[in-house]
Amino acid sequence: MQTPPSSAKWRVILRLARIVGALFVCLLGHYACKLLRIRSPWPRIFLGWVGRIAGLRVTCVGRPLKSHVLLLANHVSWLDIMLLAGATGCVFISKKEVARWPIAGWLARLNETIFIDRTGRTTVHDQAQALRAALAAQTPIALFPEGTTEGGIEVLPFRASLLAALFPPMAGVLVQPVAIDYHAVAHDIAWVGDERADVNAMRVLGRRGTIPVTLHFLEPVDPAHMVSRKELAAAARAEIIAAMQSAAAGGFPSPADRLYAPR
Numbered sequence: 001m002q003t004p005p006s007s008a009k010w011r012v013i014l015r016l017a018r019i020v021g022a023l024f025v026c027l028l029g030h031y032a033c034k035l036l037r038i039r040s041p042w043p044r045i046f047l048g049w050v051g052r053i054a055g056l057r058v059t060c061v062g063r064p065l066k067s068h069v070l071l072l073a074n075h076v077s078w079l080d081i082m083l084l085a086g087a088t089g090c091v092f093i094s095k096k097e098v099a100r101w102p103i104a105g106w107l108a109r110l111n112e113t114i115f116i117d118r119t120g121r122t123t124v125h126d127q128a129q130a131l132r133a134a135l136a137a138q139t140p141i142a143l144f145p146e147g148t149t150e151g152g153i154e155v156l157p158f159r160a161s162l163l164a165a166l167f168p169p170m171a172g173v174l175v176q177p178v179a180i181d182y183h184a185v186a187h188d189i190a191w192v193g194d195e196r197a198d199v200n201a202m203r204v205l206g207r208r209g210t211i212p213v214t215l216h217f218l219e220p221v222d223p224a225h226m227v228s229r230k231e232l233a234a235a236a237r238a239e240i241i242a243a244m245q246s247a248a249a250g251g252f253p254s255p256a257d258r259l260y261a262p263r
Helices: 005-036 042-053 079-088 096-100 104-110 121-136 161-166 183-189 197-205 229-248
Strands: 056-061 069-073 091-095 114-116 141-143 174-181 211-217 258-260
Touching: 005 042, 005 197, 042 056, 042 079, 042 104, 056 079, 069 079, 069 121, 069 229, 079 091, 079 141, 079 174, 079 211, 091 096, 096 104, 096 114, 114 121, 121 141, 121 161, 161 229, 174 229, 183 211, 211 229
Parallel strands: 056 211, 069 141, 069 174, 091 114, 091 141
Antiparallel strands: 056 258, 174 211
């Protein structure tokens, strides 16, 4: 039976109210950290809470690297950001247009997002240097190399341009592929086609029930073992596709390989 619009509307209102409350708490913690001149974890905490409020119930498989790592993940929904931030405390690489988005841009800046210009060829070198500096600072960084959610549940070819920052390889810096698997609800929450961002957000927030999702943290790849950034991008994509196919075929890991369900 299709959910009555009024029920979905009230779910959206209640979830938005909880998100606003979480934002207030996290801003207090964030600016307290600023006063103490320490790095604030609160933007990442907030993103994780938003995911939980939106209905995400996350299981992590494998071990995420905590520093000197570039996480490469498939991209299905804006919820992917909540998932990775909540599970790893990472910051993100995003297109510069996001910085101008209302609210989302402000939150992205709070989370120390690295903004890049995908159209400015002359800035590629500067962007690569900025990414190398961030990786050297030990912060885990996440990138969606498809560059779009248009693929839905299909994993589109990975764009290799930003991986130029990893060549020449940096000592101790690895790439860790991450497969995001929404299981049977992937089609329901995917952001594809001409659907506006606000419409998709309201549809997801108005959805009844929870959203089970598994994050597969896969075997890290050493860029030093790769000939080029294109080979690295292809290898990471192949790992993610293989993990998704294995899960779909019932090849789930043993309980000992499951880490936790973030809250």
